Amino acid sequence: MSTRRTIAVVVLVPLLAALALWAFAWPAARTAPRDLPLGVAGPAAATAQTEKQLRQHEGAFEIHHYADEAAARAAIEDRTVYGAVVVTAQGPELLTASAASPVVAQLLQQAVGRQAVASGAEVRTVDVVPAPASDPRGAALNSSVLPLTLAGIIAGAMVTFLGLRGFRAVTALVVSAGLVGVLAAALAHSWLGVLTGNWWAEAGTFALSSLAVSAAVAGLAALVGPAGIGVVAFLVMFLGNPFSGAATAPQLLPDPVGTIGQWLPPGASAALLRSVSFFDGAAAVGPVLTLTWWAALGLGAVILGNALKARAKGTTPATQRELTSVG
Structure with a gap:
C-alpha cells in the first residue's frame, strides 16, 4: 500500500504542476484580440478607410457602426464595445474605457496609433469611462x-x-x-x-x-x-x-x-x-x-x-x- 501511495505522489504532483502551468501560462502567452468589439463612428464614406485598415487585423476586431460620437460613447457606457474610432473633420478620435480593461485601452491606442502614423494623421484619445485613479491598471x-x-x-x-x-x-x-x-x-x-x-x-x-x-x-x-x-x-x-x-x-x-x-x-x-x-x-x-x-x-x-x-x-x-x- 505504501508503495502505491508513493507512486501516486510521484506521478500526480508533476501532473498537477504541469496542468496548473498550462492553465495559467498558456492563456497569458496567447493574449491577443479575437473579435474584440470595437466601434467606428461617422459617415459611411468617411469611415470606409478606417474600417479597411482595422479589418487588416484579420479576426482581431468585431466592428460596430455608429452614426456619431454620441452614439459611440453610449455604446461604450453600455459595454457593447470596448472603444470606438470616431472619424471627424479634424482627424480621427479614439474613445476608450480603461475601466472596462486597461489592457484593451492600451492595445487600442497602439493599434489605432500605428495606423494614424502610417496615414500621417494624429489621433486624440479620450477615456470615456476611466479606471479609478487609485487603481489605474485594474490590479x-x-x-x-x-x-x-x-x-x-x-x-x-x-x-x-x-x-x-x-x-x-x-x-x-x-x-x-x-x-x-x-x-x-x-x-x-x-x-x-x-x-x-x-x-x-x-x-x-x-x-x-x-x-x-x-x-x-x-x-x-x-x-x-x-x-x-x-x-x-x-x-x-x-x-x-x-x-x-x-x-x-x-x-x-x-x-x-x-x-x-x-x-x-x-x-x-x-x-x-x-x-x-x-x-x-x-x-x-x-x-x-x-x-x-x-x-x-x-x-x-x-x-x-x-x-x-x-x-x-x-x-x-x-x-x-x-x-x-x-x-
Whole structure:
C-alpha cells in the first residue's frame, strides 16, 4: 500500500504542476484580440478607410457602426464595445474605457496609433469611462477574484466537515457569503477606493460571487462526499481563475477559453464587478444569471443530499427488521 501511495505522489504532483502551468501560462502567452468589439463612428464614406485598415487585423476586431460620437460613447457606457474610432473633420478620435480593461485601452491606442502614423494623421484619445485613479491598471479588481474563490471553497469545505446538513447548511452558506460581501466592499470601496459604484451593489456582487463557489462546493460534497470539494476547487481554481479574463478581457484569451471562463464563477464575478462598479450595472444580466445558477444549484444539491441521506437512514432499519422477521 505504501508503495502505491508513493507512486501516486510521484506521478500526480508533476501532473498537477504541469496542468496548473498550462492553465495559467498558456492563456497569458496567447493574449491577443479575437473579435474584440470595437466601434467606428461617422459617415459611411468617411469611415470606409478606417474600417479597411482595422479589418487588416484579420479576426482581431468585431466592428460596430455608429452614426456619431454620441452614439459611440453610449455604446461604450453600455459595454457593447470596448472603444470606438470616431472619424471627424479634424482627424480621427479614439474613445476608450480603461475601466472596462486597461489592457484593451492600451492595445487600442497602439493599434489605432500605428495606423494614424502610417496615414500621417494624429489621433486624440479620450477615456470615456476611466479606471479609478487609485487603481489605474485594474490590479486590485483583478486581485479580488482569487480571494473570493478561496473564501467560497473554505466556506463550503467547513460546512461539509462540520457536518452541517440541509437548511442549517444553507443558512450558514448564505450568511457567511453575506458577511464576505460586506467586508469585501468595506475594504475595496470604503478603504482602498478602487471601486466607485453603488456600495450595496458591490457588496451584493461580492456576496453572490462567494456564495456561487461555496454552495457548489458544499452541494457536490453533499451528493458525492468530500471528493466533491476537490472537484469544484479544481474547476474554479485551476480553470476559473486563469480563464476569467479579469486581468485582460475574455476576448483577448484563446478560443474557447474566454467563453468558458465566463461560465465559471471567477469570470462572471469579475465581469459583474466591473459592471456595477464603473458602468452603472450595464451588461450585468449575464454574469448575474451565471452566478445565480451556480448558487441555486449548489444550495439545491445541499438540500437534496441531506434528503437522500435521511431517506437512506430511514429505510435501512426497516429493511433489517423485514429480513429478521422473514428469517
